[in-house]
Amino acid sequence: MRRAQALRDALEQDIVTGKLRPGDRLDEQSLAARFEVSRTPIREALMQLASTGLVELQARRGAFVASLSFRDVVERFEVMAALEGMCGALAARRITEPMQNELEKAHEACVREASQENADAYYYANERFHHIIYEACQNAFLAEQAQQLHARLKPYRRLQLRARSRVANSLAEHQGIVDAIRAGDSDRAERLLREHILIQGERLADFIASFDRAA
Amino acid sequence: MRRAQALRDALEQDIVTGKLRPGDRLDEQSLAARFEVSRTPIREALMQLASTGLVELQARRGAFVASLSFRDVVERFEVMAALEGMCGALAARRITEPMQNELEKAHEACVREASQENADAYYYANERFHHIIYEACQNAFLAEQAQQLHARLKPYRRLQLRARSRVANSLAEHQGIVDAIRAGDSDRAERLLREHILIQGERLADFIASFDRAA
DNA sequence: AAGCCAATTCTTGTATACAAGAGCGTTGAC
DNA sequence: GTCAACGCTCTTGTATACAAGAATTGGCTT
Numbered sequence: 001m002r003r004a005q006a007l008r009d010a011l012e013q014d015i016v017t018g019k020l021r022p023g024d025r026l027d028e029q030s031l032a033a034r035f036e037v038s039r040t041p042i043r044e045a046l047m048q049l050a051s052t053g054l055v056e057l058q059a060r061r062g063a064f065v066a067s068l069s070f071r072d073v074v075e076r077f078e079v080m081a082a083l084e085g086m087c088g089a090l091a092a093r094r095i096t097e098p099m100q101n102e103l104e105k106a107h108e109a110c111v112r113e114a115s116q117e118n119a120d121a122y123y124y125a126n127e128r129f130h131h132i133i134y135e136a137c138q139n140a141f142l143a144e145q146a147q148q149l150h151a152r153l154k155p156y157r158r159l160q161l162r163a164r165s166r167v168a169n170s171l172a173e174h175q176g177i178v179d180a181i182r183a184g185d186s187d188r189a190e191r192l193l194r195e196h197i198l199i200q201g202e203r204l205a206d207f208i209a210s211f212d213r214a215a
Numbered sequence: 216m217r218r219a220q221a222l223r224d225a226l227e228q229d230i231v232t233g234k235l236r237p238g239d240r241l242d243e244q245s246l247a248a249r250f251e252v253s254r255t256p257i258r259e260a261l262m263q264l265a266s267t268g269l270v271e272l273q274a275r276r277g278a279f280v281a282s283l284s285f286r287d288v289v290e291r292f293e294v295m296a297a298l299e300g301m302c303g304a305l306a307a308r309r310i311t312e313p314m315q316n317e318l319e320k321a322h323e324a325c326v327r328e329a330s331q332e333n334a335d336a337y338y339y340a341n342e343r344f345h346h347i348i349y350e351a352c353q354n355a356f357l358a359e360q361a362q363q364l365h366a367r368l369k370p371y372r373r374l375q376l377r378a379r380s381r382v383a384n385s386l387a388e389h390q391g392i393v394d395a396i397r398a399g400d401s402d403r404a405e406r407l408l409r410e411h412i413l414i415q416g417e418r419l420a421d422f423i424a425s426f427d428r429a430a
Numbered sequence: 431a432a433g434c435c436a437a438t439t440c441t442t443g444t445a446t447a448c449a450a451g452a453g454c455g456t457t458g459a460c
Numbered sequence: 461g462t463c464a465a466c467g468c469t470c471t472t473g474t475a476t477a478c479a480a481g482a483a484t485t486g487g488c489t490t
Contacts, residue, residue, distance in 0.1 A: 051266030086297035
């Protein structure tokens with residue numbers, strides 16, 4: 001009945017949306033009761049989530065919603081930068097004409113949404129822009145890895161979009177990336193994409209630092 | 216009793232060493248009988264292996280030793296190149312003095328083993344060299360990702376070491392990498408390491424191509 | 431009164447029993 | 461003789477029962 005898969009998605013949703021918060025204990029029995037299944041599929045779902053890093057399993061102590069330290073997050077942004085840079089470099093060499101068109105349309109959508117001042121809509125347009133680059137690199141494994149890490153960093157990426165100026169800068173960076181890919185300039189595409197991500201990490205660091213000072 | 220973990224390691228060993236071959240069916244009952252445990256920890260181990268990509272789970276059809284297509288392997292070498300490049304770039308900026316010394320000793324060990332014509336010993340010396348670079352980047356997540364992919368590519372990397380000239384070239388490349396890291400030249404370290412890996416992918420492609428022609 | 435030890439309880443980890451779907455073989459009909 | 465359909469078996473997926481370790485609480489000692 002493939003229940004475990006559905007459970008995995010449900011729990012993932014709860015974690016990403018913040019319904020379950022970092023550090024929360026994930027008791028097998030309670031979850032089993034809540035979803036009206038036995039502990040077996042619950043355990044499967046938890047292990048799958050652990051493999052993606054959303055959940056932390058402590059031996060004989062149970063499962064907890066993973067809480068990334070500041071350092072953990074910065075480290076992941078660094079890796080994300082490397083992966084996206086590689087995607088960009090490969091995309092610049094390998095992108096197909098239809099994909100290039102899609103990329104430019106996605107960029108235009110970002111510009112449109114940014115002017116509407118709708119943070120959520122802009123976020124999704126931005127997400128689509130990046131996903132197209134992942135696909136365009138013609139390396140399914142790389143695309144999958146990039147997408148997985150992208151998803152993992154989702155809650156942290158949203159934080160730093162709140163700064164108004166960041167959106168404007170982000171759009172300018174996107175334009176440069178689109179241009180580099182269209183020109184087939186893989187070195188420039190890689191460098192721009194990598195910086196685009198690293199800047200996000202730095203902005204996040206600023207945000208957290210200011211938060212810490214306020215507290 | 217944490218049996219699942221031990222089972223995972225045992226199966227992983229069997230797969231990496233070739234005792235279990237790509238495409239082999241992993242029957243839960245047989246494995247349970249062989250390891251004298253119930254199916255439950257076997258299933259846990261299989262799912263963990265699936266998350267690392269060593270095993271492929273087909274719904275309601277069971278587990279199989281994952282067989283990577285030629286394309287899959289090339290894709291993974293591309294990603295490995297990006298990750299190792301990043302490790303090198305960060306290591307050049309962040310490596311500590313003791314780590315630098317360890318790296319140079321590891322390189323010397325490679326040179327020594329290469330002259331002995333002992334393929335296995337060289338392989339392990341080479342592995343240690345790369346692991347030191349992973350650790351030296353001071354990014355635990357990146358190091359973990361690199362190590363995991365490195366392990367996954369192990370069987371394929373060994374293939375291309377058979378060409379004698381490859382070992383000599385590999386040593387020369389290592390020397391360049393050591394120098395770049397010592398000099399703190401992150402761009403050069405990144406480029407050299409990336410090429411070092413991409414060359415392996417290409418040599419492997421040559422090897423497979425020649426194998427296909429012979430067949 | 432405070433701290434430590436022990437016992438009980440609660441939770442995870444494993445075994446076994448049961449359900450359901452997929453594959454395969456056999457048999458019957460054309 | 462061949463093809464198709466039905467049923468059986470074998471395997472996975474889920475539920476439940478049992479074992480073992482961890483935490484907490486209560487009592488005892490200092």
